[in-house]
Amino acid sequence: MNIGIEIKKLRTEKGITLKELSEKSELSIGFLSQLERGLTTIAVDSLEKLADILEVHLTHFFDYPHKRKDKVLRSYEHEILDLVEAGFIKYSLSPNLENKHLVPRLIEILPQKKDEEILSYKHEGEEFIYVLEGILTVYINGERHEVYPGDSVHMESNIEHNWANYTNKKVKLLAVNTPNYIYNRKYYSADAE
Template identity: 40%
Template sequence: MSATTDIGSKIKKYRKEKKYTLKNLSEQTGLSIGFLSQLERGITTIAIDSLANVADVLGVEMMDFFESDLHQENDPVMRSYDLPTRLLSAEQIEYCLGKESFALRPKILQLMPCAQKEEKPEAVKAESERFLYLLEGVLSLEMGERSYVLYPGDSMQLAKGNRYAMYNRTTKPARVLLVEMPCEEACS
């Protein structure tokens, strides 16, 4: 949600709480009904002095339009544009799909092609039980002396404590859905 849409939706929320119509708000602020309607739908922006006037009429602080909702933390929806991203290495990008307030930690790992590289990535230890599901590409995974190749639709579970290395030896990116319990939960 953009800042404009967010401000507009909050104006609408406060207006409805006061049981004001667009006409009532228009008469008290001097802003046209059409403008207020577009503002509430996020189609237009508002000047700071006009926003201050709207806040006064609605009986709220101007900062109320800019603060995040308290319920946002508990909102189970994670928007694609809000995904936290981490660069794990030159070949791996991690996108966190879940909220920290939930026990499961789903992630998308994007493994960039490294077909030309001969060296294998360093093995990592699974700090918790992990589930892998290959969405696209081809994934090579080594666990101890065993090697696995996963194709789209293949899945694999790793027990806590397993050491493994995964890499992409093709010329196209691979995307893996990784679901794990957070270490604090799994390690206690």
């Protein structure tokens, strides 16, 4: 996919002028014009700004793994879906998330400090978590639960929740969410989870 062409397509579909996009993104009109014509490249942080303005997830601009035609995704093909500064590594478990309701992910959570503040949040949809390795601390409506390998959590996502890893080892879990936040940003903020 040519990122510049896709930005122009999304911008025109939404009726946003180059000037408006420039003002919202703090990127020059000249730069954006060159980008849309494929004459320059863009840094990921700037592309993320444009994705937010155009109401798509950053991964919209990359073909793999979200738009493959395969039905089977091999373990060695797992691509990182997201890296979060708080020590979360999220892998997509689907070869194609377009037009899908579920978002299956493998998540690795690195150890966190016990005094680190965990902010709970809520969003539309439903959430399922299955712990594969380690001990996950889950907060649901202010209650703290320790979730061990083989344990699972299944809940509506519109209640306050979050999770943490207070151990000294990595926690690995399977998470399945609805709605599909990759292709439907109106329901799910990119910062959530």
